[in-house]
Amino acid sequence: MNETAKAIPVPTESDEDLTPEQLAAQWEAEAPPSAGPVANFAASLVATVLGIIGIVLSVRLGLGTPSQPQPGLWPFIMSLVITVLGLAQLVVGRKGGEGEKFSRLSWLVLFGAATLIGLVALMPVIGFEIPSLLLSFIWMKFLGGETWRSAVLYSVLVVAAFYGIFILGLGTTIPHLF
Amino acid sequence: MDFLQPVLDGFGVVLAPTNLLYCLLGVVIGMLIGVLPGLGPAATIAILLPLTYGIDPVTAIIMLAGIFYGAQYGGTITSVLLRLPGEASSVVTVFDGYQLAKQGKAGTALGIAAIGSFVGGTIGIVGLTFLAPIVAGFALDFGPPEYAALALLGILLVATISNGSKTKALIAAALGLLLATVGRDVFTGAERFTFGNLDLADGIDFVPVAMGLFGLGEILYNLEERHRAAKAPAKVANVWPSRADLKQSSGAIGRGSVLGFFLGILPGGGATISSLAAYALEKKRSKNPERFGKGAVEGVAAPETANNAAATSSFIPLLTLGIPANATMALMFGALLIQGVTPGPQLVDQHPDLFWGVVNSMYIGNILLLIMSIPLVGIFVKILRVRAAILAPVTALITMLGAYTINNSMFDVVLVVAFGIIGYLMKKFGFEPGPLVLAFVLGSLLEANLRRSLLVLNGDLGGFFGRPISATLLVIFVFVAVWPMIQSLLAKRKANHALVTSTSQKAKETV
Numbered sequence: 157m158n159e160t161a162k163a164i165p166v167p168t169e170s171d172e173d174l175t176p177e178q179l180a181a182q183w184e185a186e187a188p189p190s191a192g193p194v195a196n197f198a199a200s201l202v203a204t205v206l207g208i209i210g211i212v213l214s215v216r217l218g219l220g221t222p223s224q225p226q227p228g229l230w231p232f233i234m235s236l237v238i239t240v241l242g243l244a245q246l247v248v249g250r251k252g253g254e255g256e257k258f259s260r261l262s263w264l265v266l267f268g269a270a271t272l273i274g275l276v277a278l279m280p281v282i283g284f285e286i287p288s289l290l291l292s293f294i295w296m297k298f299l300g301g302e303t304w305r306s307a308v309l310y311s312v313l314v315v316a317a318f319y320g321i322f323i324l325g326l327g328t329t330i331p332h333l334f
Numbered sequence: 335m336d337f338l339q340p341v342l343d344g345f346g347v348v349l350a351p352t353n354l355l356y357c358l359l360g361v362v363i364g365m366l367i368g369v370l371p372g373l374g375p376a377a378t379i380a381i382l383l384p385l386t387y388g389i390d391p392v393t394a395i396i397m398l399a400g401i402f403y404g405a406q407y408g409g410t411i412t413s414v415l416l417r418l419p420g421e422a423s424s425v426v427t428v429f430d431g432y433q434l435a436k437q438g439k440a441g442t443a444l445g446i447a448a449i450g451s452f453v454g455g456t457i458g459i460v461g462l463t464f465l466a467p468i469v470a471g472f473a474l475d476f477g478p479p480e481y482a483a484l485a486l487l488g489i490l491l492v493a494t495i496s497n498g499s500k501t502k503a504l505i506a507a508a509l510g511l512l513l514a515t516v517g518r519d520v521f522t523g524a525e526r527f528t529f530g531n532l533d534l535a536d537g538i539d540f541v542p543v544a545m546g547l548f549g550l551g552e553i554l555y556n557l558e559e560r561h562r563a564a565k566a567p568a569k570v571a572n573v574w575p576s577r578a579d580l581k582q583s584s585g586a587i588g589r590g591s592v593l594g595f596f597l598g599i600l601p602g603g604g605a606t607i608s609s610l611a612a613y614a615l616e617k618k619r620s621k622n623p624e625r626f627g628k629g630a631v632e633g634v635a636a637p638e639t640a641n642n643a644a645a646t647s648s649f650i651p652l653l654t655l656g657i658p659a660n661a662t663m664a665l666m667f668g669a670l671l672i673q674g675v676t677p678g679p680q681l682v683d684q685h686p687d688l689f690w691g692v693v694n695s696m697y698i699g700n701i702l703l704l705i706m707s708i709p710l711v712g713i714f715v716k717i718l719r720v721r722a723a724i725l726a727p728v729t730a731l732i733t734m735l736g737a738y739t740i741n742n743s744m745f746d747v748v749l750v751v752a753f754g755i756i757g758y759l760m761k762k763f764g765f766e767p768g769p770l771v772l773a774f775v776l777g778s779l780l781e782a783n784l785r786r787s788l789l790v791l792n793g794d795l796g797g798f799f800g801r802p803i804s805a806t807l808l809v810i811f812v813f814v815a816v817w818p819m820i821q822s823l824l825a826k827r828k829a830n831h832a833l834v835t836s837t838s839q840k841a842k843e844t845v
Contacts, residue, residue: 222793238508238512292727
């Protein structure tokens with residue numbers, strides 16, 4: 157516990173003495189801006205289109221009657237609900253008040269997602285070790301801003317630990333190279 | 335004595351060394367991850383679901399329950415020390431907890447929170463012990479129409495009580511129900527929405543969906559939230575609260591326990607809402623409410639007690655009706671299904687060892703939490719020094735490799751990544767993943783019961799209103815569906831209270 161004592165921050169910031177109301181206001185100000193009307197339009201449109209596709213596909217499955225329901229009836233009802241709600245959201249949310257705007261930092265997420273897809277694609281081919289090593293290095297160095305040295309060091313340690321746990325320890329059949 | 339015997343047998347189950355070990359493991363993991371801002375209890379449980387595959391059902395659920403309430407307490411630590419709520423149900427704790435920490439009373443705040451959590455949790459368990467068998471007995475008479483109505487109402491409540499846009503939450507819920515229909519139709523054997531894909535013929539598994547939406551989606555989202563770096567934690571000393579502090583907060587702990595217990599039972603209620611409500615109640619009752627926000631002990635005691643009581647009582651609808659009351663309970667539901675146990679009114683009778691084992695493990699879990707939290711706070715604080723940049727790939731890889739181990743299938747990993755990206759996008763566009771997961775897990779139950787009811791009632795939808803219980807549930811359903819419209823009309827007249835809105839916004843971010 158003495159360890160933590162050394163880490164006392166210098167409480168000089170002016171925001172230290174906020175009342176709950178001020179703190180809440182500050183959180184609100186710091187929160188990312190909402191996604192806006194265009195995003196709402198796009199999202200509602202996607203939902204509506206998904207609903208319509210669902211309606212078409214479930215009609216093809218056959219609806220039947222309430223006393224003799226066919227496989228398509230329930231998905232049809234749900235698709236109809238999605239379509240109606242999607243259209244409603246186009247109107248209700250036209251000013252847009254929810255969600256979050258994409259920022260410059262959202263590119264990090266795109267990059268991160270791409271590395272995950274890469275991992276999935278490579279894992280069955282060359283095992284998990286090299287893709288995992290690359291993924292953790294990229295996430296630490298380029299997405300997280302670690303130094304070269306710590307990124308290399310920790311990536312190797314992480315993959316070694318996973319190898320130890322999943323392959324040597326638990327004996328799972330995760331595709332592995334070594 | 336007939337009633338007490340299974341309860342006592344349950345203690346025998348818990349005290350088995352394996353179960354004790356997993357209970358301890360769950361509580362520790364839950365606390366560790368709860369301390370890390372960003373990953374809440376739902377994400378933690380989702381990521382760790384594969385761990386439960388190889389072990390006994392009772393042990394698995396005991397561990398998951400441990401993770402759940404461990405994470406509740408872990409969130410408190412960051413609220414008090416860093417003014418960063420680790421998860422949504424600790425947001426209000428920040429107001430007074432951090433002020434206390436600044437006055438050098440961080441230990442007092444954490445100690446009171448631990449004691450409050452223990453009392454709230456224990457009262458919750460006692461309530462659960464007596465109430466659950468009664469509810470289960472009542473629900474034994476439920477037929478398909480009642481179950482269909484109950485599932486519909488549960489999904490609707492969770493969707494409408496969530497933060498943000500109700501319409502979008504309902505869209506997410508309907509999408510969850512639609513996703514649940516993928517695969518072979520159990521009634522006719524017809525394949526639905528499989529597009530000839532063999533992997534989809536058996537339907538989409540719940541675990542990859544939950545791991546993707548709650549786990550990976552959250553990890554991806556945190557990648558861009560990295561700039562909100564944590565400050566170095568304040569000093570923690572003198573963890574034992576003084577007698578005066580205890581006396582001052584005893585009322586708040588008592589009221590918080592009762593309030594949390596009842597709010598936790600309601601679908602869509604749960605820990606977050608009860609912590610907000612308990613804080614508001616104490617502030618209202620206080621003779622000098624201006625103390626709140628400046629370091630009032632009750633301001634920490636009330637919400638922390640309430641969120642633990644609610645966390646416990648939210649097991650009641652799950653274990654007795656088979657209807658999860660919130661997203662975290664949906665994960666428990668999924669975990670039980672994986673183990674081949676269908677939660678419902680028969681659970682108490684058919685699997686008394688599981689039922690009472692899980693319930694009684696909560697006593698043990700709470701005691702473990704109390705024992706560990708007070709002296710070990712310093713160690714948990716150190717976890718905060720591990721940089722997010724290093725933790726992110728570790729959690730991502732655990733999720734991916736864990737997903738593979740469930741069925742030794744790459745397809746599951748593909749699903750996790752797909753749902754991870756969907757989860758991130760949903761969050762960015764204002765759709766909550768919670769209602770989707772809950773609806774997904776209840777989807778097949780709802781459809782099967784609906785179709786069975788239609789068969790029983792000869793396709794007459796009016797028949798739902800001919801049965802008292804399903805009629806009542808459906809009337810409530812209609813009321814809940816229409817209420818937001820009435821409410822939004824009323825709200826337009828009144829300016830929203832700044833504190834409540836922004837607090838729930840903050841809560842949304844950390845779910």
